[in-house]
Every structure is written in C-alpha cells, then in structure tokens.
Amino acid sequence: MPKKAFITGITGQDGAYLTDLLLKKGYEVHGLMRRTSQFNTSRLEELCAPEAASERLFLHYGDSTDSLNITTLIEDIRPDEIYNLAAQSHVKVSFEMPIYTCDVDALGTLRILEAVRLAHLMDKTHIYQASTSELFGKVHEIPQTEKTPFHPRSPYGVAKLFAYWMTVNYRESYGMFASNGILFNHESPFRGETFVTRKITMAAARILNGLQDRLELGNMDAKRDWGHARDFVEAMWLILQHDTPGDFIIATGEQHSVREFVTLAFEYAGVPIRWEGEGVNEVGIACVPKVSEDGIPCGFIPGKGFEGVPMEERVVVAVNPEFFRPAEVETLLGNPAKSRDLLGWQAKTSFPQLVQEMLEYDLKKLSGK
Numbered sequence: 001m002p003k004k005a006f007i008t009g010i011t012g013q014d015g016a017y018l019t020d021l022l023l024k025k026g027y028e029v030h031g032l033m034r035r036t037s038q039f040n041t042s043r044l045e046e047l048c049a050p051e052a053a054s055e056r057l058f059l060h061y062g063d064s065t066d067s068l069n070i071t072t073l074i075e076d077i078r079p080d081e082i083y084n085l086a087a088q089s090h091v092k093v094s095f096e097m098p099i100y101t102c103d104v105d106a107l108g109t110l111r112i113l114e115a116v117r118l119a120h121l122m123d124k125t126h127i128y129q130a131s132t133s134e135l136f137g138k139v140h141e142i143p144q145t146e147k148t149p150f151h152p153r154s155p156y157g158v159a160k161l162f163a164y165w166m167t168v169n170y171r172e173s174y175g176m177f178a179s180n181g182i183l184f185n186h187e188s189p190f191r192g193e194t195f196v197t198r199k200i201t202m203a204a205a206r207i208l209n210g211l212q213d214r215l216e217l218g219n220m221d222a223k224r225d226w227g228h229a230r231d232f233v234e235a236m237w238l239i240l241q242h243d244t245p246g247d248f249i250i251a252t253g254e255q256h257s258v259r260e261f262v263t264l265a266f267e268y269a270g271v272p273i274r275w276e277g278e279g280v281n282e283v284g285i286a287c288v289p290k291v292s293e294d295g296i297p298c299g300f301i302p303g304k305g306f307e308g309v310p311m312e313e314r315v316v317v318a319v320n321p322e323f324f325r326p327a328e329v330e331t332l333l334g335n336p337a338k339s340r341d342l343l344g345w346q347a348k349t350s351f352p353q354l355v356q357e358m359l360e361y362d363l364k365k366l367s368g369k
C-alpha cells in the first residue's frame with residue numbers, strides 16, 4: 001500500500017513542489033483545494049508528471065476555516081502524513097485582514113490537530129506545520145536558531161506563533177508526531193506574484209523587453225535568507241521521516257538585501273544598475289530598451305543580448321511608500337545546523353542560481369515559448 005499524504009495549501013508554491021516530490025516517492029497524495037471562480041491548479045499542472053498525477057493525486061474541495069469539512073476529510077482519508085501548508089501567507093495583506101489571517105493561519109492549524117485527535121489517528125498520522133522565520137520578526141539574535149526567542153511583527157507572524165505553540169502543545173499533551181518546520185523565505189518561478197522576489201523578476205523581464213517603465217518597491221534595505229522552494233520541500237518530508245518529532249530551522253545560512261536581488265536580476269542581462277539618492281528618494285538607473293508603443297516584447301534575448309534594440313538610460317527602480325509595512329522585519333538569517341546534523345538536509349541552490357532560474361522563467365513566459 002502506498003503511503004497517503006494530505007496536503008492543505010496544495011495549489012500554492014510549496015504545495016505544488018511537495019506534491020511533485022511525494023508523487024515521485026510513490027505516495028498517494030490528497031490535497032485540500034479552495035473552490036475558486038477560475039482554475040487554480042496551474043502550478044500542479046506545470047510541476048507534476050501527468051501520469052503520476054492522474055493515478056495518485058486526489059483533490060478535495062475545502063477550506064481551512066471549515067472545521068466540519070477538515071474533520072470529515074481527515075476521517076475519510078486517514079492519512080499517514082499531513083502537511084499543513086494552507087495559509088493567508090502575505091505579511092502585508094495580514095495587516096489589512098488580521099482576523100481572517102488568524103482564522104486560517106492560527107485556528108486552521110488547530111482544526112487539523114483536533115481533527116487528527118478526534119479521528120483517533122494520533123498514533124498513526126505525522127503532522128507537519130508550516131512555521132516561519134516571521135516568528136523571529138524583530139530578531140533577538142543573529143543568526144536565529146531553534147532557541148532564539150520569538151518576536152513576531154505582523155498579524156501573520158502572531159497567527160503563526162499560535163499555530164507553532166499549538167503544534168508543540170499537541171505533541172506534549174497527546175504524544176502526537178507533530179513537528180514545526182521553521183522555514184526561512186523560499187522562492188521559485190512559482191512564487192506568488194506579489195512577493196518581492198517574483199515581483200522583481202517579472203518586472204525585470206518586462207523592463208528588459210521594453211514592456212514596463214519602472215519597478216516600484218518598498219523597503220529595499222530588508223535582508224532575507226532566501227532559498228529555493230524545491231530544496232525546502234525536501235526538508236518538510238525529512239522532518240516527518242525523522243525518528244522523533246521536533247522543531248527545525250530550514251534556511252540557507254546566507255542573507256541578501258532586496259536591493260541586491262534587484263541588482264543581480266538585471267546583471268543577468270548584463271545591465272548594471274547605478275543606485276542614487278537615499279530613503280524614499282533612492283532610485284536605480286540603468287540603460288534599458290525604450291518602452292515599446294505596440295506592447296510587443298522587444299529587447300533582451302538570452303545568449304544574444306539587445307541586438308538592434310533602441311536603448312535609453314532612465315530610472316528603472318523607485319521607492320513607493322505604499323509598499324512599506326506598519327511594522328517591518330528588517331533582517332532574517334537562519335542557522336540550519338540542527339537540520340543539517342539530524343536530518344542531513346542542506347540547501348542545494350545558490351542565491352545567484354535562484355535569481356537566474358526565476359528570471360529565465362519570466363523571460364521565457366514573456367516570449368510565449
């Protein structure tokens with residue numbers, strides 16, 4: 001009998017990479033999918049082998065805010081492993097929707113834990129909780145380890161703190177195999193388009209093709225420990241295969257600023273950015289294709305450059321305070337020593353490789369190939 005996994009948040013970035021991984025490992029995968037007015041399974045379709053998906057992937061309508069639905073699904077599926085990835089995962093949006101964010105991200109986790117308990121699956125089912133480096137928020141030490149005190153800085157972070165401790169509490173109270181993966185930022189070509197890395201690579205691809213004037217960003221001094229989602233979902237699986245449950249930091253151990261991410265994305269096309277000014281007046285200036293009138297991509301071709309394209313020097317990056325947050329997390333840097341020593345996990349993708357893969361994907365998408 002193949003192992004059965006139940007993934008909430010299966011349509012998201014991590015859900016799609018994890019589904020691909022588990023299908024390759026021979027699992028039967030069940031996923032919780034929200035009813036939406038348009039299909040939202042494009043990531044799964046792009047990432048998962050169609051044959052394995054048609055035989056062993058089952059999608060169920062549901063929502064993390066619906067206790068009955070979650071309990072019934074878990075009772076019916078009786079999964080060996082649950083990966084609770086569903087979340088309102090955007091930090092800035094959480095300031096605009098704090099109550100909804102807590103319902104999904106905090107209580108949603110409790111609904112899963114209770115469902116496993118009520119279905120008498122406590123000895124069978126291993127549970128992975130998608131915890132986050134946002135728990136550290138206003139950091140108390142650098143780098144952060146599993147022992148660093150928490151100080152969340154957003155409704156998202158606070159909701160995830162509740163979920164973290166509920167997971168620990170069910171483990172300690174009922175002996176459940178419930179573990180937290182404290183994952184630092186991880187990105188990919190399948191990252192949501194409003195997170196900063198994907199916003200940058202999509203805009204860079206458009207600017208390099210004469211389709212966009214400039215990119216507007218918030219705090220470019222923010223520093224993150226950015227890894228690749230493909231590497232990070234392997235850690236999720238390893239956490240549930242470990243002898244004992246626990247809490248694990250998953251990070252690369254290297255940090256970069258938002259500004260560095262932008263610089264590297266344009267450098268990929270051989271375009272240097274000159275940074276001028278300070279604070280809200282800071283701008284990035286570069287020599288790029290003029291914005292085309294007809295909306296047809298014309299500009300950078302990987303391997304060829306900008307042959308015959310009319311170019312100009314202009315501001316391509318500017319600060320827009322609209323993207324500032326009421327409270328910011330300025331710096332995050334994880335120490336992944338515990339996961340390396342106990343799980344044998346290590347990030348495989350370097351920062352430049354990550355930026356390059358994301359930009360190449362967005363350039364290819366623009367060219368329609």
Ligand code: NAP
Pocket residue numbers: 008009010011012013014015032033034036040062063064065084085086087088089090104130131132133182183184185186187192
């Ligand atoms: P994501 O791309 O935003 O995906 C979130 C998933 O949750 C989507 O499938 C979304 O469904 C689903 N979802 C949202 N609200 C829901 C609800 N009410 N009921 C059921 N499903 C719901 O996020 P991600 O980057 O893959 O992250 C996965 C998890 O890891 C999240 O819990 C996130 O908070 C956490 N995390 C992420 C990072 C990171 O850097 N990526 C780091 C640490 C922790 P739709 O497709 O319908 O929107």
Ligand code: F7E
Pocket residue numbers: 089090091092132133134183184185186194195196197199216217218219220222223224258323324325328329330
């Ligand atoms: O912001 C700054 C912003 O939205 C990164 C989620 O997956 O990782 C993610 O949360 C930094 C912040 O990710 C813009 O202020 C500047 O300092 O890409 P982000 P995040 O907030 O770190 C954690 C680990 C999670 O758990 C979350 O689910 O970039 N920034 N200018 C900007 N951010 C955005 N989104 N847009 C800007 O224009």
